[in-house]
Amino acid sequence: MCPLMLNFIYRRVGEEPMKTIDKTVRVLDALTETNGARVAELADRLEMPNSTVHAHLAALKRHGFVRSSGDHYALGLKFLFYGGAVLYGNSEYSLLDSKVTMLAEETGERAQFITEQNGRGFYLYAETESDTAVQTDVRMGKIVDLHPTAAGKAILAHLPRERVDEIIDQYGLDAYTEHTITDRDELLAELDRIRERGYSVNDEERIPKQMAIGVPVLDKLGEVVGAFSVSGPAHRIRNEEHRARIISLLLGTANEVELNLVYQ
Template sequence: MKSLDKSIKILDALVRSDGARVSELSDVLGMPNSTVHAHLSALKQHGLVRTDGDLNKIGLKFLHYSGSVRYDDEVFSLIEPKVTFLARETEERSQFIVEQDGQGVYLFTETIGDAAVQTDVRPGKFVGLHATAAGKAILAHLPDGRVDEIISQHGLTAYTPRTITERDALFEELSTIRDRGYAINDEERIMKQRAVGVPVLNPAGDPLGAFSVSGPAHRVDSDRLHETVSGLLLGTAEEVELNIQYR
């Protein structure tokens, strides 16, 4: 088990660094060069690590695994076309986030249009739920006790000066989201970027995930967030929920 833990730590470090040398991994993880080299060799044999010059990077085998995760649930086959639809309709970036182990995970992302802004978002990226519109939409439909567990486990990281970092303020925001039906991210994860998010609920009322649309603050202003984009998202989520209920 300890050997597996070390391999996972090496993979995590490679993701964070977008590639690293053996010596760099050794320094970051506090492991001897020989240990890092041995684990990398084993990971390479299974296609989980590849080399690019003298850099070690995540292997393409993970694309096989990620494809299995994204399409092993019939529900998610309903989601991806809607992410594309939202990107096309708004000409902004759209995405669908799910919750795993108290964090948000980008499952699908799409950018259509010359003006749409590319950021650090990619499928598989983890992010704090409290700092994204989709994440807050999910939190708003979890039991309070579960939200407290997530806060205890991961904290409320300040991504920008506008991020909600106090429990009471977050719970007040979640109450507003439940009343309003959608969540707003007002430069809370990336400065000069706003987003609106809407949950997708199963028939029992539990969140399966959430759609969101994001763009630069000067273009995605308050009126557009609250009037146009939110309505489009609410309609899309409702359509998916109906398809889930009667499929």
């Protein structure tokens, strides 16, 4: 966050810089979760004074991070600039967009790519190319827990054990459905199976009646970059022929990306 913005907020609300950053991030998170809101609504949600929320919003608006219509505030387009810098400025990610589109086209299902940051899963790409593909709450930039998703489990399976323990300790293993793995030992055993067979399965663990297959992508040092996944209605993914084709496409796609990462 730029020093000028921090100084502006600091002068308005008299906070220490680190506390200012924390509160600004909370305001941005609330704007994201609500898809925009009024000052009073944000103040109630965040349990902050109206004046404090308004000061943070005013500073964010001055720098293009927030836009407003009257008393209603929403995220600004400045975030697209930073998002583009992340996606297109990282050679590891530049290969992925076309691969996700190809997976969606070839399978007739929804395809996505997730990477891990700070113990959470971030959707970098999500694509639906077929009328039969199921629309879900997934979108670029969405943040999810790793343990109930196919791509997330594929990532966890290729992180060091101590890192997996840290993530579980920090975020827990919340139940999203009756099928979510919420026991540490059970999850660790599942991660062992994923490493052995090369792919992960989410069988109605995050969304009822939805199933997904995930495959990790490793860099030239063998460290996990992220994971592709293909998801759809459980009854379709359980079809042996369809499922086998999805697994084959995912494994082949991940292998192609890994080769590009090695030789680029």
